[in-house]
Amino acid sequence: MACSQPEKRIAIAATDHDIITILPGEIKEKILTKLPIKEAVRTSILSTKWRYTWASIPEIFLKDDDLVSYLSTLDGAGASSRFTKIVDLLLFIHNGPIVKFNLSTKHHCPEAFDRWILKLSRNGITTLLFSLNLPYGTKYIISSNFFLCNALQHVDLSMCAIKLPHGFEGFKLLRDLKLDQCTITAADTEKLVTSSPQLATLMLMNLKFEHNLRIYAMGLECLVIGGEILDLQMNTPQLTTAYISLTNTMPSPARVGCHDLCRSFGGLLQIQRISLFGVCIQRLVDGPPVELPKAFHYLKLMHLNVDFANQKECAFFVFATTGCN
Incomplete structure (x- = not known):
């Protein structure tokens, strides 16, 4: 069967060049980004057409x-x-x-x-x-x-x-x-967050704050915080996922209830997944009693680290879980 002219041109191109070399530049760059940088640079010895391809990835x-x-x-x-x-x-x-x-x-x-x-x-x-x-x-x-x-x-x-x-x-x-494991003040953290209006995910891990931390982010959807924090105030009306883990290495005078954190739960009306680890529950029940939402209408998953030998923590657990639909 005779070949058409376009098919002949493709056949000639396939014999004169390897298939990867004749790919568009942006596709070759995408391929090189999947390689370790050492291997990407080594492609420069393949031919003159490959010499500087890696240099524009x-x-x-x-x-x-x-x-x-x-x-x-x-x-x-x-x-x-x-x-x-x-x-x-x-x-x-x-x-x-x-x-x-x-x-x-x-x-x-x-x-x-x-x-x-x-x-x-x-x-x-x-x-x-x-x-x-x-x-x-x-x-x-x-x-x-x-x-x-x-x-x-x-x-x-x-x-x-x-x-x-x-x-x-x-x-x-x-x-x-x-x-x-970064060093940053609570004030600079607050400013960095509030001055980033598109922020959707915030993760602060293994950090230590000597002062209370305030997270004001109207569009924030996911919040992960772990470390030494005196107290945490959140104004995050769109938050759907929260993972909070507090350590218990603060000086004794600082080990007081998390008043702001406890009050902040009243504003988590969109929350779907929440996890409280470390000494979160212990610090929450040491604060003044607050009114939680009548029901977390969208809550699908809750993880709580509860000491069932502690009457206050048990009461908090019962109150929190009975408020879930």
């Missing part, structure tokens, strides 16, 4: 494991120096927008981190993940250039020290914020 994932062959034979300082040089070179050669940057490392290189964030702030970054595995007590003081990343939508930071600059007006597009 919009998503960059950098993990120590991906660079282990380069770093395993060096000592701590040498490995950190080599690590920063590799990343500096990657970012220097990169010639396109970087919308997602994921860094996972044990190396504490604050000056290099500052350079990289400056680069990202000029490249339309929308998703930034800094997963740092630093020695206990060590924190990376987040660069002021971080607050210039106006297009940010998703932020995940661990082991960072955060201080809002004077005049900070917020991240207007931010939808997801996660802080784990």
Whole structure:
């Protein structure tokens, strides 16, 4: 059977080029984002058409494991120096927008981190993940250039020290914020949340606040908080999921009832899933009695850490569960 002209052209293209090479550039970039960065860079030796393809990928994932062959034979300082040089070179050669940057490392290189964030702030970054595995007590003081990343939508930071600059007006597009083992004041946390009007998910894990924390977020849907908190006040009328875990390491004078938290439950009219762990119930029943909603009409799941040897906690459990439809 004779082939049509279009079929002949496709057949010739398939024999003259490999199928992946003739794919559109954006598809090849998508493929490369699924590879470890080391393997993505190695594609530059395939042919002249592949030489700089990796240099325009919009998503960059950098993990120590991906660079282990380069770093395993060096000592701590040498490995950190080599690590920063590799990343500096990657970012220097990169010639396109970087919308997602994921860094996972044990190396504490604050000056290099500052350079990289400056680069990202000029490249339309929308998703930034800094997963740092630093020695206990060590924190990376987040660069002021971080607050210039106006297009940010998703932020995940661990082991960072955060201080809002004077005049900070917020991240207007931010939808997801996660802080784990970070150092930040309650006042800066409150300002960061209230100045992010699109915020839908907030996760504050392993944090310590020396003052009461207020979460005012009209569009917030998911809230996860775990750590040392004196008291928590929430104005979150759209909240559907709440996970709150309080630890009991506060000084004795601070171990009083969570008055604000207890009152805040009255405003959770849309809540569907709620979990209270640690000493939440203990701290709640130590506060003044409050009126909970007559019924949580949308509640589907409740997890409570209750001491059934404590009469007050048992009474709270009965009251809370009988108020659920």
